[in-house]
Amino acid sequence: MGKIWYDLEGKVVVVTGGGRGIGFELARLLLEQEAKVVICGRKQEGLDAATSELNAGENLLAIQAHIAKEEDVENLFNKAVGNFGRLDVLINNVGMNIVTALVDADLSLWQKIIDSNLNGTFLCSRKAGKVMRDQKKGKIVNISSIAGRRAAPAMGVYGVAKAGIEMMTKVLALELAPFNIQVNAVSPSMVRTKFSQPFWSNKDLYDQIVKSIPLGRIAEPIDVAHPVLFLCSEDSDFITGQTIMVDGGASAI
Numbered sequence: 001m002g003k004i005w006y007d008l009e010g011k012v013v014v015v016t017g018g019g020r021g022i023g024f025e026l027a028r029l030l031l032e033q034e035a036k037v038v039i040c041g042r043k044q045e046g047l048d049a050a051t052s053e054l055n056a057g058e059n060l061l062a063i064q065a066h067i068a069k070e071e072d073v074e075n076l077f078n079k080a081v082g083n084f085g086r087l088d089v090l091i092n093n094v095g096m097n098i099v100t101a102l103v104d105a106d107l108s109l110w111q112k113i114i115d116s117n118l119n120g121t122f123l124c125s126r127k128a129g130k131v132m133r134d135q136k137k138g139k140i141v142n143i144s145s146i147a148g149r150r151a152a153p154a155m156g157v158y159g160v161a162k163a164g165i166e167m168m169t170k171v172l173a174l175e176l177a178p179f180n181i182q183v184n185a186v187s188p189s190m191v192r193t194k195f196s197q198p199f200w201s202n203k204d205l206y207d208q209i210v211k212s213i214p215l216g217r218i219a220e221p222i223d224v225a226h227p228v229l230f231l232c233s234e235d236s237d238f239i240t241g242q243t244i245m246v247d248g249g250a251s252a253i
Contacts, residue, residue, distance in 0.1 A: 009034040010035070013037050014040070016093050022188075029229060036060075040062070040063045067116075095195065105156070125172055128140060138182075139182050140182075148166050173242075185243040187243050188219050189218065214250070215249055
């Protein structure tokens with residue numbers, strides 16, 4: 001895919017979970033767009049590796065944070081705004097799943113998945129929304145999943161969390177529209193990342209998954225990143241409360 005210019009030069013963008021997978025691809029493309037990027041992650045070694053590979057100097061800030069912890073979220077955004085002076089875009093990218101049937105999930109496992117996906121998105125959006133509300137401008141883009149709309153074996157808790165994120169997207173869009181803030185989501189099917197490797201690295205499973213995707217392949221991180229960047233840009237200023245399905249046509253079946 002050729003380079004597309006989204007006119008994000010100088011924009012301050014926080015990408016949660018920006019150290020790997022989709023988040024890393026987003027950070028890389030945003031830096032190519034000459035944005036100022038803040039990434040966060042739970043493990044410092046992962047952030048150090050990403051920072052070294054991105055090699056973006058003062059345009060990149062990496063902050064260790066667990067987004068399901070209020071104090072970490074407060075610190076993340078205070079440092080982001082303190083360092084760059086403002087906040088233009090939040091991309092809620094962090095996601096995690098533990099493969100289990102819903103009826104076999106104990107409460108602690110349920111809580112862990114809900115914390116990382118739904119509660120973390122809430123805490124980051126709440127903090128960012130207040131900053132953007134004062135600025136009278138901003139963008140929030142949530143990474144959802146086709147699992148939030150289509151029930152799948154062993155993806156139950158994760159799917160419930162992602163369904164909640166899609167409703168949160170609509171509620172935030174409605175509440176923040178008077179302040180010139182747009183809130184949208186991108187919902188991919190399976191993406192070739194470490195997160196989903198147990199599925200796509202198994203040939204039988206991969207073949208079964210691809211049968212349900214009209215375009216005949218799973219997504220690559222860049223397939224997800226470009227729609228996200230569009231929603232970060234001023235070209236999407238009249239779009240809010242929407243979820244874009246990036247699924248190769250799977251949801252059309």
